[in-house]
Every structure is written in C-alpha cells, then in structure tokens.
Amino acid sequence: MSPRRALVFLSLVGIAIAAEFLLEKLIPDTAWRQLAMFAMVNVVVALSLNVINGMAGQFSIGHAGFVGVGAYTAAVVSGHLHNMLKTEDATFANSFIVMPVSILAAAAMAALFGLLVGLPSLRLKGDYLAIVTMGFAEIFRLVLATASPTAEPGTFSHWVSRLGGQQGYAGPDDKGIVQYAGPFWIVGGMLFAIVVSWRLKFSGWGRALRALREDEIAASAVGVDPTKYKVTSFVIAAIGGGVAGALLAGMRDGNPTVQPEQFTFMYSFDIVTMVILGGSGSVSGAVFGGIFVTVTVRLIEQLQRLDSVQDFRIAHPDFDLNALRMVVYAGVLIVVMILRPAGLFGENEIIKPKPGRDVPPPTKRGASAKSVSKTGDGKPSEAVA
Amino acid sequence: MSAALSIKNLSKRFGGLKAVSDVTFDVPEKSIFGLIGPNGAGKTTVFNLVTGVYDFEGEILFGRRSVSGMRPSDIAHAGIARTFQNIRLFGGMTVLENVLIAAESSRKAHLFAALLRTPLFFRDEIAMRDKALRLLEVFKLEDMADEEATSLSYGNQRRLEIARAMMLDPKLLLLDEPAAGMNYGEAEGLKEQIRWLREEFSITVVLVEHNMQVVMGVCEDIHVLDHGETIAHGTPEVVKKHPKVLAAYLGEEEVDEAEAAEVLAASEKAATEKAS
DSSP states (O other): OOHHHHHHHHHHHHHHHHHHHHHHHHSOOHHHHHHHHHHHHHHHHHHHHIIIIIISOOOOOOHHHHHHHHHHHHHHHHHHHHHHHTOSSOOHHHHHHHHHHHHHHHHHHHHHHHHHHHHHHHSSOSTHHHHHHHHHHHHHHHHHHHOOTTSOTTSHHHHHGGGOGGGOBOOTTSSOOOOOOOHHHHHHHHHHHHHHHHHHHTSHHHHHHHHHHHOHHHHHHTTOOHHHHHHHHHHHHHHHHHHHHHHHHTOOTTOOOBOGGGGSHHHHHHHHHHHHHHOTTOHHHHHHHHHHHHHHHHHHHHHHHSHHHHHHHHHOTTSOHHHHHHHHHHHHHHHHHHHOTTOSSTTOOSSOOOBTTTBOOOOOSOOOGGGGSOOSSSSOSSOOO | OOEEEEEEEEEEEETTEEEEEEEEEEEETTOEEEEEOSTTSSHHHHHHHHTTSSOOEEEEEETTEEOTTOOHHHHHHHTEEEOOSSOOOOTTSBHHHHHHHTTGGGOSSOHHHHHHTOHHHHHHHHHHHHHHHHHHHHTTOGGGTTSBGGGSOHHHHHHHHHHHHHTTOOSEEEEESTTTTOOHHHHHHHHHHHHHHHHHHTOEEEEEOSOHHHHHHHOSEEEEEETTEEEEEEOHHHHHHOHHHHHHHHOOSOOOHHHHHHHHHHHHHHHHHHHO
16 A cells, blocks of 8 residues: 555544544534434435446436345344443444444345346346336335234234334334444445545446446447446445445434335435436535535425424415425426536546546556567566556 | 358348348458458348347357357457447547457456555556557557547547457457548558558458458458358459359349359469469
C-alpha cells in the first residue's frame, strides 16, 4: 500500500470514528440526526443500485426488496448475537462484534436473493429485469406482511410470522432491535460504499460494463461475456442493498423495528429517482441523489406537520395533501430532467481520477512495434515498465 | 496443411429464408481466405455463425474444437476475432479504452483485485495498457489514443477495429468488408496491411469483401456464395473466370454447363501452369 493510500484509508477511518463521538454534538436534535443517518444509508442504497442501473445499464426497480432482505437478516442475527453477549446496552465496543457479523449475514442473504432474481432475468434481453425485480420486492414484502401467527403450525406462513408480520420485527424477544449501528458504522459504511463504487467504476470491470452498455454484440465479440458481467453486477448491487439494510435495521432510534411498510414499491421508486436524478453511472451523482431525495421527501413530510398546513387540511378536507406531496416531488423531477436529461452529474464525477492514482498511468510510448508479435505465449515480450 | 477453420454442411434458416445452405469449406492455416458473393449471399451470416451470434446446423471446427454451443465471448477468448461490416466501436470511450476492452477476458487481476487495488491490479493494468499502446502504434493510431473513438476518420475507425480485434491475440481474424468506402490507394494500402498482419502475428485471415481489387490481390483461396449456396471455390484465377461467378455478379441468365466446364478446365490448367 502506497503512503498516499494508507493516508486516505486512515483518514476515512478517522472520519468514521470522529462521527461516532461528534455527531451527537453536531446535530443535537434526534429527529435531524436520524434524518442525517437515514440519508447516509440511502447513499449506500443509491450507490448500490447505481452499479446495476447506472454502470451496467440495466433497469432494476425492486431494490427495496434487497434492502429489506438485508434489514430483516441483520435484525435477526444482531438480536441473537446480542442475547449471546449477555449485556444490556449496545456498547460501541460490542458493536464491533455484532455489526460485522450481521452485515456479512445480510450481504450473503441479499447476494443469494440477487443471484436467484438476476440469473434467470439477466440472461434474457429486454425489460424482464424490471418486471422480475419489482415482482420480487413486492412478493418479499407481502409474504412478510401477510404472515400470520394464527396460521396452521408448520406452514410457511406460520413460520414466517415469527418475523412479526404486518407489525414488523422487533428482535427475538420483541423488545426492539438492539441499535448497534451507530454513527461510526453509518458513516463508515457510506465511505466504504463510495470507495468500492469508485474503484468499480474506474477499473477494467467498469470499462467492460460501459462497453456492454454501448454495444453488446461488439463487446461479446471481443470476449466480454454479457451474462457474467450483468449477473455479477446485479449481485454486487444486491449485496450493497443488503449492507444498507443491515445499517438501516440497527439505526432506527426510538422505533427499533423493521417493518414491511419500509420496503414498499414507493421506496424502490425513490431509490431509482436518487440514481437518475444524480446521474446514472455517476458515483458523485448517487451520493448527491441519495441525500437530496431523502431530505426532500422528509422535508415535505415535515412541512405537512406544520400547524398552518394542519389548519388548511381541516379547513379543506377534500384537498389531499399526500397527493400534493407527490405533485411537488414529481415537479422537481420533471424540472431537473428537462434541464439536465442525463441527471445532475451525467456520468461525470466531482473530481476526475488522476492517472497514476486510481487509474494506472499511460506508459511511455516508443516501444518497438515488433515486440507486440507473439513470443511463444502470445504475450508481449517486453517486461512491464 | 491443416485447416484453421473448417466448415461442414453449414446451414442457417431465418424463418422461411435459407440464409446459408449446406456450405462446406476449409480455411488453410496461415492463409488469407476470401469469402465473396453478391449482396445477400450469406457471407456475413457465415461470420456471425462462426462467432457464435446465432446457432446453426452443421459443423464449424476451429482447429479441432467445435464452436457449436459456445457463447460469442468464449469464441473470442478461444482465438477468433472479428470486425464488423458497419463499424462497431464503443462510442463515448477513447481509442485506448476501446482496445483495452478486448484484454478484459484474459486479464489476470479479477474483480477483487480491482476493488482492493492490489499490486497485481496495477501490474495488470499497466501491462494491458502497454500492449494496447503498442498495438495502436502498429496501426498508427498512437497519437489519437485519448480521443473519442467515434470522432476518428472512417479509415482510422476501421484500423482501430482491427487493432481492437488483435488485442485478443487471435489465431483467426475475420474481416467483414475492410475495404468498404476506401479509394484505390487506400485499398492498395489495405492489401499490404492484411499481408503484413498475417506475417507479423502469424494468423489466418478470412475476409468478406466486395472490392475485387482487394480480394483478387490478396486472397490465396476464395469461396463464392450466392443465395446462401456455394457456387465456386478456388484460387483467384479460377474464381475470376468461373462462369457461375460471372453469372452471379453480372447477371447472365443462362449458363451453358458444357461451356462452363471448358472454361473452368482451361483456367485451372492455366493456374497450375502458373504455379509450377
């Protein structure tokens, strides 16, 4: 590891640790702190969807399903782990035992579902992925929501009802999910997701995805296997969603449950909006989109709680304010899409990667043409500069 | 001489249309082989079948290996590279990036190396870049390495497509109308380049081409298709005078079989005399 990269790594860890102790002082208000943390989780969600919708150019509209899979998995795992630790409070030290395990479990489960959904639908061309992902997310949510403890024991519904059904899951003893995902994990998770996305984009992998998006026939004619790249990208996206779910499950202060209603189609749609608004394929765009959409949606909700708005609602009962919320939201989207059709950032980034850092430098020219020709193993004969 | 590519009883049907029917030919190792025929003869379809774009009836052997059921990417990785009739470069990507894509399937550093940015990843990237730049130099495109591929002139785009194909380290190169849109001088240059490619990289070249100046000038063996069927096969001298070829190209209505055989025998004789 070069000194520069070590420095970057240490400063990212430093930021995450500082966040753990300083976020409470920076944002004293609990509601706003929750909003900030939710926004950061949504950045992870948007970054992960950006891999498949932006970089790979596919269209998945059921990402909430993967976030949900991750959230429920992490909730179950962290709950049981907490019981095994036999401590009352979720201490910062213990979070280093609970969080890695539950994040890994969530990621593995999401990857499994990602593979199940992606493998059949990405082999086909066209919009199958959109339909299948939407179906997956809705099935996931409805299976959980409709599971009933009064169903016959031994049936699937009865078994799933241990996850709380419509009321949501509140840990193994119904006392609420222990909140281990403190600011360190949320901020750290977001920074980690940014670094992974960046490296994915500026690597041969990202280049191959761009080529596939441009011309699938030409790309496969030069050895890029479309199915492999698409399915792997989809699984990476699902894993990202699962990790975000694990963070989400552990940060809901005051309402420590995971509920099916968190993972509706509306949430999937919000995630797609984050990616498209920021600019498909742009890491900076997904970060911006994640924050912007979260804050905007919440701000509109906050506005509705204002006394004057409540008075207005009472005075005009026919006027559906919830619908108005969507009108405002849609209006913002339309304006952005007219002014910046490719999203705010397009496919660009705030900072360009410099050759020699994220992207290896172009090597000096002037090597002899002859050296390209085959030397037994078909590789260039010259040693790497 | 062993065959680099051997095609046996190859047929392909698109609905009611027989695009290729019962075509058989061998491409000798390290040869320059021409596949010609009037428009709609099924030449490009043969290329598409060889590179796995469609499934087919019959047999296609690349060396000793059947390509049947292989995916296009695997066929490319196995050593068959191609260019396209209507140039298919990756727009929005630079010249260098276009060439680098073709190294993706053979790279040693995979996804995790890329995510961890291991030393292997950098070594791999630098080695790929080195090789790509040298190829660009070979094709006189090195000064445009960082330009957007689709902004290049037509001739340069064609050369870039060949450079990209060569990045695969192919054993067999399929060129689909490389001379399309070229003037006399450019076509002469292309002939030289094709010969040079074969020598330099010791590969087998198959080209589909309408430009007779190029085909007759560079190919050692020519296979002629019309309406998906084989109508002639042989050296340029034989094919040039073959009555069915003349009929197919010039549109003669009746071909006198006896006369055809006579002409053919004469030209074959001439060819063998010339060879000896």
